[in-house]
Amino acid sequence: MGLLSVVYVSGFIARHVLRAVRCDTCITCLISLVILSTIAYIYFKEYKDDEQSLTYPSDRQVQIVISSVIVMEDMMADVAYTHSLKEKI
Numbered sequence: 541m542g543l544l545s546v547v548y549v550s551g552f553i554a555r556h557v558l559r560a561v562r563c564d565t566c567i568t569c570l571i572s573l574v575i576l577s578t579i580a581y582i583y584f585k586e587y588k589d590d591e592q593s594l595t596y597p598s599d600r601q602v603q604i605v606i607s608s609v610i611v612m613e614d615m616m617a618d619v620a621y622t623h624s625l626k627e628k629i
Contacts (some may be wrong), residue, residue: 550597550605551582558595572598 554570561567575596582594597605 546605546609547597547602548582550602551595553605554597554601555595568598570598570601572596 551571557570558567561570573596582596
């Protein structure tokens with residue numbers, strides 16, 4: 541279930557990045573034209589049956605978001621408490 545959430549968020553991020561980018565190579569890296577098993581969850585979240593309103597991220601985009609989450613979790617484990625320590629000193 542965690543992967544499905546990451547895929548959904550990856551599509552959200554891709555949609556916002558695509559608003560500023562019109563490069564065909566970038567578009568190919570960000571979205572998937574084929575509905576794979578990992579993005580089938582997004583397909584079932586569509587609001588309309590006859591119109592695609594959600595963005596389907598590529599596997600590469602999903603992997604980037606997963607890597608970013610891992611880096612953020614590691615970083616927060618190391619530095620999340622330092623702000624509180626600085627206030628007390």
